[in-house]
Amino acid sequence: xxxxxxxxxxxxxxxxxxxxxxxxxxxxxxxxxxxxxxxxxxxxxxxxxxxxxxxxxxxxxxxxxxxxxxxxxxxxxxxxxxxxxxxxxxxxxxxxxxxxxxxxxxxxxxxxxxxxxxxxxxxxxxxxxxxxxxxxxxxxxxxxxxxxxxxxxxxxxxxxxxxxxxxxxxxxxxxxxxxxxxxxxxxxxxxxxxxxxxxxxxxxxxxxxxxxxxxxxxxxxxxxxxxx
Ligand code: HEM
Numbered sequence: 001x002x003x004x005x006x007x008x009x010x011x012x013x014x015x016x017x018x019x020x021x022x023x024x025x026x027x028x029x030x031x032x033x034x035x036x037x038x039x040x041x042x043x044x045x046x047x048x049x050x051x052x053x054x055x056x057x058x059x060x061x062x063x064x065x066x067x068x069x070x071x072x073x074x075x076x077x078x079x080x081x082x083x084x085x086x087x088x089x090x091x092x093x094x095x096x097x098x099x100x101x102x103x104x105x106x107x108x109x110x111x112x113x114x115x116x117x118x119x120x121x122x123x124x125x126x127x128x129x130x131x132x133x134x135x136x137x138x139x140x141x142x143x144x145x146x147x148x149x150x151x152x153x154x155x156x157x158x159x160x161x162x163x164x165x166x167x168x169x170x171x172x173x174x175x176x177x178x179x180x181x182x183x184x185x186x187x188x189x190x191x192x193x194x195x196x197x198x199x200x201x202x203x204x205x206x207x208x209x210x211x212x213x214x215x216x217x218x219x220x221x222x223x224x225x226x227x228x
Contacts, residue, residue: 012075017183019072041146102175116165147224153217170207
């Protein structure tokens, strides 16, 4: 019986590309939402509250995101294991002229990002890293996410962990974004250099955007509300 398309090598590459696109979309939207911290306490706390107002829709989006993450990881790991098994004897000379450092480290950077997401959820979704500040409320009785985020990043170990994780995310995306267009068959010899440069630029912007929050908190550009 022929294998279903989705479990074939090409099928799994498609799954990786489509789920990668969903996760990439989330990273962009999430960063733009978070950058509202620079607009002040009211903007960020109101944004976080409005997100919760989506109710069932928010849970559907979370479900899609989790499914995309699991499918992305399963297809990536299964393809990597297959590739390794297909070549049990390593090359005498590693011919890595074509393969960039980012492309050769995709599995490793992917696993680091996964570990970061777990740490990040423990930090800002479940309040396990600095539980003493997590339940802060603002003057309107809302969860004071603004102060929670800034106080968390005033801890240089937390800020440092985020910056390091964003470096690996940047490396992963710098290859992943152009590679997903390739897998979806939207790339050709002419567009390839354009996609490669655009991917690196977008990855760099995501690095700068995401790192600006822990850095601004650590160096006192962003200050928590309520006289901490
Ligand atoms: C410095 C960068 C980042 C900041 C400041 C940040 C901030 C936050 C905050 C404040 C929350 C909790 C929102 C709430 O409780 O309402 C959150 C949730 C989350 N973040 Fe981030 N984030 C950052 C980077 C990332 C990255 C790079 C990823 C993924 C690779 C990510 C994935 C998530 C996920 C999956 C959630 C849970 C979303 C949900 O509950 O619906 N974050 N983030």
